[in-house]
Amino acid sequence: MDCLDVVRQLWDYLDGELTDDRMEAIRAHLAACRNCYPHYDFERAFLDAVAATRREQPAPNMVRRKVMAKLRQAGFAGM
Numbered sequence: 756m757d758c759l760d761v762v763r764q765l766w767d768y769l770d771g772e773l774t775d776d777r778m779e780a781i782r783a784h785l786a787a788c789r790n791c792y793p794h795y796d797f798e799r800a801f802l803d804a805v806a807a808t809r810r811e812q813p814a815p816n817m818v819r820r821k822v823m824a825k826l827r828q829a830g831f832a833g834m
């Protein structure tokens with residue numbers, strides 16, 4: 756696995772959505788690679804900020820859910 760592979764999959768890695776093998780391969784690469792670590796640091800900080808925002812302001816989720824419900828009522832199937 757090279758740096759490009761790691762950076763491409765970094766978001767999925769941070770979300771924990773990869774297979775165990777891939778999670779482990781990326782974790783090992785990040786621990787050893789000076790090129791990738793700054794990416795990891797930035798994206799983790801970004802996700803932490805998003806998570807903090809969600810905790811403080813649950814409202815946007817409700818708005819989104821209502822919008823989706825309206826769209827479904829209006830006949831947009833599969834949304």
Ligand SMILES: [Zn+2]
Nearest residue numbers: 758788790791
């Ligand atoms: Zn790397």
